[in-house]
Amino acid sequence: MSKPYLSIEHLTQRFPDGQGGTLTVFEDATFGIEKGEFVCILGHSGCGKSTIMNILAGLAEPTSGVVKMDGFEVSGPSLDRGVVFQNYSLLPWLSTLKNVSFGVAARYPKWSRAKVLEHSRDYLAMVGLEGDVIHRKPSQLSGGMRQRVSIARAFANHPKLLLLDEPFGALDALTRGTIQDELLKIWGGTEQTVFMITHDIDEAILLADRILLMSNGPYARVAESVEITIPRPRNRTEIIEHPNYYAIRNHLVQFLGQRSKALSGEPSGGEAQRPAPVRIDKTAEVAGDEPHLRAVNL
Amino acid sequence: MGRLSLNQRAMLLSLVMLVVALLIWEAAIPAQKAVGELTEYERLTGGGAPKAGVPPPSQVIAKAWAELSNPFYDAGPNDKGIGIQIGYSISRVLTGYVMAAVIAIPLGFLIGMSPVAYKALNPFIQVLRPISPLAWMPLALFIIQDSEASAIFVIFICSIWPMLINTAFGVAGVRSDWVNVARTHELGHFKTAFTVILPAAAPTIVTGMRISIGIAWLVIVAAEMLVGGTGIGYYVWNEWNNLDLTSVIFSILMIGVVGMMLDAAFGALQRAVAYAE
Numbered sequence: 030m031s032k033p034y035l036s037i038e039h040l041t042q043r044f045p046d047g048q049g050g051t052l053t054v055f056e057d058a059t060f061g062i063e064k065g066e067f068v069c070i071l072g073h074s075g076c077g078k079s080t081i082m083n084i085l086a087g088l089a090e091p092t093s094g095v096v097k098m099d100g101f102e103v104s105g106p107s108l109d110r111g112v113v114f115q116n117y118s119l120l121p122w123l124s125t126l127k128n129v130s131f132g133v134a135a136r137y138p139k140w141s142r143a144k145v146l147e148h149s150r151d152y153l154a155m156v157g158l159e160g161d162v163i164h165r166k167p168s169q170l171s172g173g174m175r176q177r178v179s180i181a182r183a184f185a186n187h188p189k190l191l192l193l194d195e196p197f198g199a200l201d202a203l204t205r206g207t208i209q210d211e212l213l214k215i216w217g218g219t220e221q222t223v224f225m226i227t228h229d230i231d232e233a234i235l236l237a238d239r240i241l242l243m244s245n246g247p248y249a250r251v252a253e254s255v256e257i258t259i260p261r262p263r264n265r266t267e268i269i270e271h272p273n274y275y276a277i278r279n280h281l282v283q284f285l286g287q288r289s290k291a292l293s294g295e296p297s298g299g300e301a302q303r304p305a306p307v308r309i310d311k312t313a314e315v316a317g318d319e320p321h322l323r324a325v326n327l
Numbered sequence: 328m329g330r331l332s333l334n335q336r337a338m339l340l341s342l343v344m345l346v347v348a349l350l351i352w353e354a355a356i357p358a359q360k361a362v363g364e365l366t367e368y369e370r371l372t373g374g375g376a377p378k379a380g381v382p383p384p385s386q387v388i389a390k391a392w393a394e395l396s397n398p399f400y401d402a403g404p405n406d407k408g409i410g411i412q413i414g415y416s417i418s419r420v421l422t423g424y425v426m427a428a429v430i431a432i433p434l435g436f437l438i439g440m441s442p443v444a445y446k447a448l449n450p451f452i453q454v455l456r457p458i459s460p461l462a463w464m465p466l467a468l469f470i471i472q473d474s475e476a477s478a479i480f481v482i483f484i485c486s487i488w489p490m491l492i493n494t495a496f497g498v499a500g501v502r503s504d505w506v507n508v509a510r511t512h513e514l515g516h517f518k519t520a521f522t523v524i525l526p527a528a529a530p531t532i533v534t535g536m537r538i539s540i541g542i543a544w545l546v547i548v549a550a551e552m553l554v555g556g557t558g559i560g561y562y563v564w565n566e567w568n569n570l571d572l573t574s575v576i577f578s579i580l581m582i583g584v585v586g587m588m589l590d591a592a593f594g595a596l597q598r599a600v601a602y603a604e
Contacts, residue, residue: 122602
């Protein structure tokens with residue numbers, strides 16, 4: 030079996046529980062992400078999604094286990110792994126353009142200043158920020174615009190892996206929809222590998238190639254890997270018509286509602302905890318009927 | 328009145344209050360008795376000379392006009408223009424202040440970055456900080472053996488604490504999100520310090536600098552009264568010894584005006600580094 034592009038092996042995180050013992054958030058979590066894949070991870074609060082993300086970003090150290098990207102073990106933060114934080118994390122004393130360009134300048138230190146600025150403007154334009162807006166400070170922007178800047182900053186750096194930590198969690202539903210579309214558009218033009226945390230089932234189905242489902246903590250597991258069998262390009266109004274949409278959605282709701290609780294609390298015993306692959310495809314059954322219909326026409 | 332802006336109305340009210348206060352002051356000063364009514368005995372014992380009293384504002388204004396129209400004359404050790412005296416004071420304040428900033432800001436940075444250093448140095452800071460700067464004066468005079476340098480040392484020791492504490496506080500309070508942004512962009516330690524932590528902590532640091540310059544200006548007057556020779560503090564004390572209250576009142580006003588200008592300069596700096604989250 031060939032190794033995936035990003036491979037997470039036996040990842041374990043334990044914290045002291047404050048009473049002398051230890052609290053195991055998850056142990057021996059093992060999964061992979063292919064190059065160019067968009068993967069969402071869904072799970073209840075406290076199951077360790079954010080911890081996994083911080084480990085992938087290099088901002089936190091796991092208790093044990095390794096993360097390998099492109100065959101090399103990663104440690105510490107790196108420009109190869111871009112992060113979009115939930116609270117945008119723009120530097121408030123810099124203008125919108127400078128917030129993007131300082132990242133580009135860090136990524137490409139040999140570029141001229143003009144080239145860095147041009148590249149930054151291009152990426153801001155991709156998320157719909159052009160003209161005077163890019164000279165404003167983040168405090169003068171709406172929440173949605175700030176998150177756009179943050180997304181532009183991450184994409185402009187061409188990271189090998191893009192990590193999105195609930196990027197739309199603080200936005201209202203309408204703004205969220207618009208920016209999801211923009212994210213899909215900007216992602217569609219790249220070969221960007223994305224790993225995203227979300228709480229929103231519909232958002233995950235719209236965006237992801239694959240959804241990882243986590244059971245509740247402690248001893249949380251990445252229990253299932255659900256393939257999203259809806260062809261791209263996707264559109265929020267059209268995907269709900271697709272025969273697979275509600276089948277997948279019901280499976281996810283069912284998992285988060287019931288099985289996430291039932292699966293939690295079991296130590297791994299040192300075994301690699303791999304997610305079970307799940308593929309739901311109603312179109313395959315419909316396709317099976319097609320020759321029959323054609324026969325009638327003949 | 329309704330058409331004037333808030334600032335214009337406030338300015339008008341300020342002027343009215345100033346004029347009223349000056350008029351009350353002027354009216355409250357009793358006129359000097361005429362010399363002609365004195366007996367021969369009174370004249371012989373110097374009663375003819377005008378009695379020292381609080382001067383009316385008209386005299387102070389006349390004095391101010393005379394002094395400010397020729398601020399930089401130098402007619403010997405005890406007769407220098409107000410501009411020269413203030414110049415001496417400001418140069419002492421700035422020398423001590425800059426020395427304090429050069430030490431306090433980098434040190435505060437290190438203390439702010441390291442929780443261990445913060446806790447280790449905190450007791451020393453807490454004991455040294457409340458000491459009146461003038462209490463250092465005898466020790467400074469004995470060790471440094473130079474009154475000029477001792478005055479500068481006193482300025483140094485009083486300016487250092489607010490800058491040190493505010494810098495450490497500001498640096499320690501930089502949001503971890505911003506530090507994480509620096510980390511995920513692989514900025515080195517120096518780059519992180521100058522492009523993320525310094526601008527993030529700058530408003531707090533400049534607040535400390537503003538408090539320090541205010542204290543330094545308060546202290547220099549007292550320090551110069553002790554060490555003598557030159558400076559606005561010495562000038563006040565010298566005019567008191569001359570019983571020239573007009574000059575005393577004039578120099579008190581000048582101390583206020585210079586202090587206000589120093590504070591305004593740091594206020595402007597504060598606005599320049601401020602940011603809204």
